[in-house]
Amino acid sequence: MNVRVLFFAGLREALGTGSESLALPDGIATVGALRDHLAARGESWSALATTKNLRSAVNQLMVAADATVKEGDEVAFFPPVTGG
Amino acid sequence: MNVRVLFFAGLREALGTGSESLALPDGIATVGALRDHLAARGESWSALATTKNLRSAVNQLMVAADATVKEGDEVAFFPPVTGG
Amino acid sequence: MSVSVQQADFDVGAEMAALSAGRDDVGAVASFVGLVRADKAAAADAGVAPAVQAMTLEHYPGMTEKALQEIVDQAERRWDVFGIRVIHRVGRLLPGDRIVMVAVASAHRGEAFVACEFIMDYLKTRAPFWKKEETPEGGRWVDARESDEHAAGRWDSGPN
């Protein structure tokens, strides 16, 4: 399954990248599983596990960790928002 | 005792005048008594008795009917305010 | 000058900008503008209120400015605000014309919003202005509204 992953703000800086297209191994079907998968790369990627109150979105809609990820989805991870 | 009396809005129109300087007879010492005194002139002056929720001010401060009137005071009568 | 009563229109954007000009501690400016409504909907719905063609605003020169300043002073005592601007027009106005503006600058939005609402509520019930509407059926003085008294009353229980 191919997805596009985006990172924003402090998380983007910690990872050193703002986006990535990747082919997911079988068995990764939720946002939470995708997050764990990426965090398991180690090094700076552990920021995905340690960022406080990490938020996620699928196809530009805010979702919880148990949300399903499908082929072609755009999945984003970011810290709590601070606009306004 | 000499006072200046002002009238505004619908009351001003009903009385046909916006202001008057007058010498009060002895015994008129409050805003309420002044109002009654003027209303007793009859004709259009009865508007001072019949205007709903008539408001009054002495020297440009909103007051109740029992407020004292002194020599040289500016006393105003007007309907409830409707600005903004 | 934080309070003005005038015939002329005003520039609300410029007035808001002036409240934060040259300083770097203002994080929030809340504002309100009131306009003349034609009230056609009410006229059509109820068949009682003819459409407003124009409106004349009368005030009590001297007392009106003092009453507005007292309201502004009270807002400054009650909330932590940096600046307040109130402008109220008088004279003849047409539907769509601006009548009044209130703008409040503060560090945070909560204070700015609440002080702005407070000033409008008190202005509506405590500042000597009177509106006379021109309609196809003639002139009529606007009655004070119960809902405005109610809105002003909700501030009475707070600190003064």
Next chain:
Amino acid sequence: MSVSVQQADFDVGAEMAALSAGRDDVGAVASFVGLVRADKAAAADAGVAPAVQAMTLEHYPGMTEKALQEIVDQAERRWDVFGIRVIHRVGRLLPGDRIVMVAVASAHRGEAFVACEFIMDYLKTRAPFWKKEETPEGGRWVDARESDEHAAGRWDSGPN
């Protein structure tokens, strides 16, 4: 277009005027402008927060606009308002610069004020923007504030 995300500054007076232009049923326009604060007072008081020299606003192109539009749509469902305008800037801003504006037009002031506050509260907690402050000690990402979550939470019990 009721929602814009842009680098350019905006003219809040012109935006407010546009909400009532050509119509005679708007009686109230409430607005809010948020600005960059230097936070010197906090820096001096607490000795923890160094003064802000500049701020960079990041967003999520596409999602941010959708999130703002969804907030505006919700406000329009909840209150009887005639028009809403939201502009949020992105990029590098200096203390005193405008960050965001919300303006709401309605027949009466109650709806205009409450919808304007609702939009600001939801924008603060639901629209993907992030602030990075530049201080003499370096850059720091602004933490989300509990008070903003609290402010947004007070709308949850109302009608949706």
